[in-house]
Amino acid sequence: MERAKTKRKRGVILTSAGLKRLQAAILAVEIAENHGQRFTLEELSARINISPKTLSRLWSLKASVDHRTLKLCFSAFNLELESADYNISSDLDKISTDDLIWGNSLDEQDIDFFESRREHSFSVKESDNLTYTVSFPDGPIAFDSPLYIERPPIEKLAYQEINQRGCVLRIRAPKEMGKSSLVVRLLALAKQQHYYTVKLNCNQIDYNHLTDLNKFLRCFCNGVAKELGIEPKLDDNWDEEIGSKLSCTFYFKNYLLKQINHPLILVLEEVDCLFEYPQLAQEFFPLLRSWYEEARRDTDWQKLRLIVVYSTEAYISIDLNRSPFNVGLPLRLPEFTRQQIQELAKRYGLDWYSTQEASQLMSVVGGHPLLIQITLYYICSQQIPLNNILQEALVNGGIYRYHLWRHWVKLQENPSLLEAYAKVVRAQTSISLNPLETYKLESLGLITYKGNNVIPSCELYRNYFLRQLSKN
Incomplete structure (x- = not known):
């Protein structure tokens, strides 16, 4: 008599935190090895050496698999499996292929990979709890938030650029247009590729350092070293006889970059404030340009990938041949389109695809990302009709005051x-x-x-x- 088939028990279930780590690592490999194109489920299966069916079960976050299978998935993308990546389960495997969240490919997933969690976090049924799940939009959008809206091809170009040796990426847009949210994603991606990351906000530099080039460059080098976890030892590596710019250059090349074995993503935010100090700007920005040019022939400098973030362009007198603002990849963040506003509304649990709300909102605030986010937040958290919001805004500024x-x-x-x-x-x-x-x-x-x-x-x-x- 043929023995009845039983369903195999599997031991662990991938957590949402584990899924986030794994999918971000997959994205890094796609950009580095596949020109940014998404791997199909079959390609992932071949790379990991497990069946597409098993892989699909894993993505569901419902079906359990054995520990060895999960470890294979992580090691295939240079990750160590950690305890937070999975839960122990002894439940019988009951998931069917109808429950898959990825289908046959990754093409419909956002680059941040949180599309699969959107309906759970922002479904219409949960709209009463929206106030507790979405904070007021007053800063960068977290990496794990489904409320980040891509503006193609901006993100793809940025992700590809930071993988270029010795690159300079210039991100320009007015305040509150999403520059910092993009940087959050770039740094998360870089960390998944085991890059070193350092972010310095120029607004945090003391005034007395901005009026003295030597103090500024020492502060700059000290900040980078400490962010890298390297003892600064500035006095041992600073030579007043050759001047501060050469000292800074040698410090980076012969001290900092020599100690790291992976690329360094260095983000300089709010560089606009340096434009207010023309003497400093005319020395510091050409120095950055010289490092970019050195990277064309020097492998040490090729480790440095620079991201410059600003609202205004350098309206100061810098020789075009010495300026960093005409080299590298320039990215300017545009406003949201109507379709992008509709998609964001959907993530807040609203259906604006079949109505005129998106066009109505754009007629007042345009496609300004922050103003759109604020509007949707108030609509969903306080149940204020869009018409009321816009009428009050045109009278006294309303929620945009x-x-x-x-x-x-x-x-x-x-x-x-x-x-x-x-x-x-x-x-x-x-x-x-x-x-x-x-x-x-x-x-x-x-x-x-x-x-x-x-x-x-x-x-x-x-x-x-x-x-x-x-x-x-």
Whole structure:
């Protein structure tokens, strides 16, 4: 008599934390070895040496597999299996292939790989609890958040660039457009590839260091060394006789880079503040450019991959042949499209695909990422109808008051710039401004081009600033 088939018991279930680690590692390999193209389930199966069916069961986070299989998956992508990556289970294997969340390929997954968790975290049924699951959007979007919206091809280009030896990646956009959220993802990806990562915010540098090149470069080197966990030993590696720039260069090349065996991703955020110190900027930025050029022929410098993040371009006198702002890959973050707003609304548990809400919102705030996020947050957390939000915004700023007030304070600090913007918001059609005014207002995100002329970036700005100007 034929023996009845029984379902095999498997010992462990992949946790969401483990899935996050594994999928991020897979992404790193896809970018490094597959030109950024996603592996199909069959390709992953061949690489790991387990069947597609078993692999699919693993992705479900419901079916258990044996410990050895899970270890194989992680080791195939240079990861050590950790206790937080799995739970012990003795349940019978009951999952079917109908429960798969990846289907036959990875093509529909976002680069951050959290699409599979979106419905669970932001389903309509859970909308009453949204306040507790989504914090107010006032900073970078966490790496594990499903609320990050990609703006192709920005992310793919950035991911590919940091794998280039000695690269310079320049990320430019006005404040609150998503630069820091992109950096969060770049650093997470770099760590998955065992790169060293250091992020320095130039706004955190003391004033007395910004007015003295030697102090600034020593502070810069000291900060990088400490972030790398290397004892700075600046006095042992600094030669006043050859000057601070050569000392800084030798310190990086012969001390820091010699001690690391993987690439270093160095992020410089808020470099705009350095433009306010022209003497420093005219020395420091050409120094960065020289390192980029050295990387073309020096393998030590090829370990350094530089990411420069800023809102304004260097409107200072730097020889084009010595400037780092005309080399490497420039990326400028655009506003959201209507389709991207609809997708973000879906992740908040709203269906805007079959309605006009996305277009209605864009007619007031444009595609500004932060203003879109704030709107959706209030709609879902406090159940405020979109019409009410927009009506109040056009009357007194509404939920966007802090964002608008910050811009108003900035303009008041610069009377000539305020006067220029007054011309823009009062004009019935697009107008022309002088290049410096245009550059500054565009860097703040307050204007957009219409042909060769400019107009306010959105109707919210026009209404708010017209009202503020009328009070003066």
